[in-house]
Amino acid sequence: MNDRTRKAPPVLQVRDVTVRFAGLTALDAVSFTVAPGSLHAVIGPNGAGKSTCFNVLSGLTRPASGTVTLGERDLTRLAPHRIAALGVARTFQNIVTTHGTVADNLMLGRHARSRAGFAASALRLPGAVREQRAHLARAREIAELTGLGPHFDSPVHLLSYGDRKRVELARALCLEPRVLLLDEPVAGMNAAERARTAAVIGTLRAELGLSIVLVEHDMGLVMRLADEVTVLDFGRTIAHGTPDEVRRDPQVLRAYLGTGTEEEGAA
Numbered sequence: 586m587n588d589r590t591r592k593a594p595p596v597l598q599v600r601d602v603t604v605r606f607a608g609l610t611a612l613d614a615v616s617f618t619v620a621p622g623s624l625h626a627v628i629g630p631n632g633a634g635k636s637t638c639f640n641v642l643s644g645l646t647r648p649a650s651g652t653v654t655l656g657e658r659d660l661t662r663l664a665p666h667r668i669a670a671l672g673v674a675r676t677f678q679n680i681v682t683t684h685g686t687v688a689d690n691l692m693l694g695r696h697a698r699s700r701a702g703f704a705a706s707a708l709r710l711p712g713a714v715r716e717q718r719a720h721l722a723r724a725r726e727i728a729e730l731t732g733l734g735p736h737f738d739s740p741v742h743l744l745s746y747g748d749r750k751r752v753e754l755a756r757a758l759c760l761e762p763r764v765l766l767l768d769e770p771v772a773g774m775n776a777a778e779r780a781r782t783a784a785v786i787g788t789l790r791a792e793l794g795l796s797i798v799l800v801e802h803d804m805g806l807v808m809r810l811a812d813e814v815t816v817l818d819f820g821r822t823i824a825h826g827t828p829d830e831v832r833r834d835p836q837v838l839r840a841y842l843g844t845g846t847e848e849e850g851a852a
């Protein structure tokens with residue numbers, strides 16, 4: 586059990602979000618709601634707008650119109666660090682940590698939550714030492730939760746690719762988020778690593794009660810883990826529902842099989 590179990594996260598609501606890049610509409614009035622403690626997947630073929638959607642949620646891209654709210658808070662125009670401070674943490678598709686030990690990387694993640702100043706820490710004042718110890722203990726718990734416990738003191742570059750990618754996930758968890766945005770968490774992994782990471786994601790939701798938004802190309806993983814799925818294609822929502830509902834949706838099948846109508850512009 587963990588002592589950080591908190592009340593349910595607030596509802597994350599994306600309403601009518603539109604993003605344009607020059608002439609291209611990357612997201613076109615996209616809306617979805619992430620229920621507290623649920624796992625919501627955003628899927629779609631290449632170029633559908635999934636990363637753009639994540640960039641809006643994490644404050645890296647400002648939409649031309651529409652809003653993103655977490656409970657009562659409007660996140661739409663906040664800087665990324667403010668959004669993170671409100672409890673929305675993300676991982677990145679292509680970042681795989683290579684420096685330091687697992688512990689070093691997780692402590693970097695804890696740094697944002699540290700109250701003791703740099704000088705107090707450097708001078709090893711008692712309060713700062715106590716705080717540091719508590720952060721280290723929590724980092725160790727997070728390592729256990731993400732399957733990295735045995736590697737806590739290992740240099741990251743000696744770990745397998747799958748473990749290294751989970752270091753990024755564990756570092757995001759060190760922010761103690763209420764909402765976790767996972768951008769292709771199993772990309773590039775082999776089958777065993779994918780299964781391991783899927784199990785970790787399931788555990789996170791069960792044990793921490795987090796809301797999770799998942800962008801992932803691995804449909805098996807999405808269908809196994811998601812409570813709800815939003816399907817994008819060319820920036821538009823083409824389907825929304827439970828995994829079973831979307832997997833049978835003719836528009837989804839068309840988008841994935843590339844046999845779309847002229848209007849959908851499939852090649």
Ligand SMILES: Nc1ncnc2c1ncn2[C@@H]1O[C@H](COP(=O)(O)OP(=O)(O)OP(=O)(O)O)[C@@H](O)[C@H]1O
Pocket residue numbers: 606607609610611629630631632633634635636637638
């Ligand atoms: N900074 C940008 N400037 C111009 N166009 C962009 C920019 N970012 C994304 N796009 C375009 O917006 C559209 C949506 O891209 P996005 O990366 O969000 O799709 P995606 O669903 O994440 O794709 P993938 O599965 O390949 O990662 C694409 O046509 C892409 O080329």
